[in-house]
Amino acid sequence: MSSNWEELWGLVRQMGAKEARGFDLTLPPSKPLTHNEGLSKGVKIELEDLDSSQAAGGLLSYKGNQVLVYIPDQGNNLAGVLKNPESGKKFHVSHCSTLDWMQAQNNNHRYVATNDTSGMFDLTGGKGTEKARGELSVCKNCLKHLNYQDYRGRNHEQKKIFNSFSLIEFFSTYSSLFKHPYTRSGRVRRNHAQAVGETQGEWSASQAPTVCSNCAVRLPKYVNTLSQNGGEQSAPTTHLCVDCNRRKNWHDAEPVLIDDMRAITRQRREQGLLQDIGTWKEAYELADPAFHGLMKIYERQGRSVPEVGHPLTDDNGMVLEPELALAWELQRSGVVATEAEQAQYESNEWVVLTLAQALMESQEDH
Numbered sequence: 001m002s003s004n005w006e007e008l009w010g011l012v013r014q015m016g017a018k019e020a021r022g023f024d025l026t027l028p029p030s031k032p033l034t035h036n037e038g039l040s041k042g043v044k045i046e047l048e049d050l051d052s053s054q055a056a057g058g059l060l061s062y063k064g065n066q067v068l069v070y071i072p073d074q075g076n077n078l079a080g081v082l083k084n085p086e087s088g089k090k091f092h093v094s095h096c097s098t099l100d101w102m103q104a105q106n107n108n109h110r111y112v113a114t115n116d117t118s119g120m121f122d123l124t125g126g127k128g129t130e131k132a133r134g135e136l137s138v139c140k141n142c143l144k145h146l147n148y149q150d151y152r153g154r155n156h157e158q159k160k161i162f163n164s165f166s167l168i169e170f171f172s173t174y175s176s177l178f179k180h181p182y183t184r185s186g187r188v189r190r191n192h193a194q195a196v197g198e199t200q201g202e203w204s205a206s207q208a209p210t211v212c213s214n215c216a217v218r219l220p221k222y223v224n225t226l227s228q229n230g231g232e233q234s235a236p237t238t239h240l241c242v243d244c245n246r247r248k249n250w251h252d253a254e255p256v257l258i259d260d261m262r263a264i265t266r267q268r269r270e271q272g273l274l275q276d277i278g279t280w281k282e283a284y285e286l287a288d289p290a291f292h293g294l295m296k297i298y299e300r301q302g303r304s305v306p307e308v309g310h311p312l313t314d315d316n317g318m319v320l321e322p323e324l325a326l327a328w329e330l331q332r333s334g335v336v337a338t339e340a341e342q343a344q345y346e347s348n349e350w351v352v353l354t355l356a357q358a359l360m361e362s363q364e365d366h
Contacts, residue, residue, distance in 0.1 A: 039065055040183040042114040042122060047103045050113070053095035054339045056177040057290060057355035058146060060093055060113075066171060066178045067113040068093045070121055070136055078125025082134045090139040091121070093170060095356075098141045115182040117168040138165045146359065147293035148173075153300055172246050174290045175255035177337050177355070182255055214244035215286060217268050247289060258337065261288050262322045265309040269323065274308050283308055291325055294335065294355060297362045304328060312348055320344050324352065 039062070050069070051061035060067050070091035074081045081088035092099055112122070120133050140162060143151040148170070149161050171182045210219050219241055243264045246253040256264075268274050268286060277283050280299050284292060287308045295306070310327030311319045312334075322341060324334035333351045335358050336342050345352040353361070 039067060039113065039115045042112040042116070045069070045111055045113045047099060047111060050095075052339070054354050054356045057174065057337055058094050058359050059174055059177060060095065061178070062113045064178065065115055065180050066174065066182050067115050068167070069099075069111045069113050071110045072112055072122055072124045073110055073128070074123050074125045076125065078123060078130050078132060078134075081123065081125075081136070082132060085135040086137045088123075088134075088136050091136045092139045092142050094142040094145045096139060096141040096145040098139055115171070117171050117182060117184060119167050138162065138170075147297055147362075150293065150296040153296055166251075169250045172250040172253060172255065173292075175246070176243075176258055176261035176288050177290050178255075179258055181257060184255075210239045212241040212244055213238045214240055214248070215268065215273065217241050217264065217273060218271055219267065243288075265323060265325075269309045269311065277305060277308060280305055288325055288337075290337070291335065291355060294358050294362065295326070297359075301362075304330075310334060312345060312350065324350075325355075 043062070045062065047069075049062065050067075051064065055061050055064075056066070060069060068091050071089045074088050077087065090098075119135055121136050122131070123134050123136075124131050140158075142148075143158075143161065143165070147153070151158055151161055154161065168184065175182060211217070212219065240248065241264055242254070242256050242260055246256050265274075265288070274286060277286065280295070283305050284295065287295065287306075298306070306326040306328055307324075308326065310324040310329065312324060313319055321344075322336075324345075325336055327334035331351075332349060333353075334345075335353050335355055336345075337355055339354055342352050342354050
């Protein structure tokens with residue numbers, strides 16, 4: 001904004017007042033919004049308020065945040081749910097067939113969205129007169145939709161996958177589809193963590209170039225290092241990149257966000273670690289864990305082993321960012337995480353699906 005104030009200052013001088021030394025009409029910057037504001041405690045939503053089912057691999061997303069949704073009202077069964085969570089209404093983590101049906105029935109006004117991983121929910125009963133915090137069980141259709149831990153392919157182990165489901169493990173696995181971190185809670189259900197066996201050690205920061213002890217990626221700057229002393233004074237130090245750390249220590253690892261995973265994949269590609277993938281086992285070790293459910297389906301279908309982090313170029317020969325998460329060069333097909341990534345490849349002669357689209361297509365598998 002610019003204006004000529006000379007006439008006004010002339011009147012000021014005639015009155016003998018000192019001339020002002022200028023003022024600023026610029027509005028102060030608005031207070032930045034906290035991406036997580038309210039979600040850790042829960043936000044009442046309608047299902048139509050959720051982000052597109054294509055936005056994050058078919059997972060539930062609210063304003064770019066990874067969330068789950070649940071119905072607080074347990075009717076006249078609140079006491080029973082507190083004793084046996086499996087008897088209550090399930091919480092949802094994906095755009096599954098159950099949520100599709102609920103939305104079609106217009107039953108979308110009773111939900112709460114949260115990114116709290118404690119596994120504890122604010123529940124009501126008796127027409128809202130009773131309130132309590134308690135556990136709920138995950139929706140089995142969500143596990144099937146995402147093929148979480150190969151739920152579709154492990155028919156005899158589905159009950160085990162369901163019973164041992166850990167929200168913090170789930171959120172950690174799929175954090176790399178999101179820009180914002182979920183809420184980590186110390187009140188997590190420990191049954192699965194105890195079964196895995198927790199690693200003892202101390203985390204520290206290293207400025208020296210470090211090689212990941214698991215995937216061998218060389219990290220040029222800060223990296224988390226875990227000293228696995230196991231009670232021995234001279235035990236070697238294990239260095240883990242953030243991706244390998246969340247795989248091995250998901251119970252206390254920080255979320256690996258989408259930009260983190262892109263950076264790790266790019267470093268692995270540039271250092272030649274993705275060139276010699278010849279088996280599905282090797283592909284699982286280097287591909288984003290958020291894609292493992294889809295990969296298990298493709299492996300059962302007899303597809304060839306995919307390339308991981310495959311780069312494509314535009315008409316000017318510039319490498320498009322990010323690379324394809326999974327690719328089959330002979331078939332000129334690939335899979336990416338989000339719609340925004342897919343849009344970059346529209347002018348290419350490749351068929352590129354989002355993770356959500358690929359999972360939907362694979363429903364024919366079962």
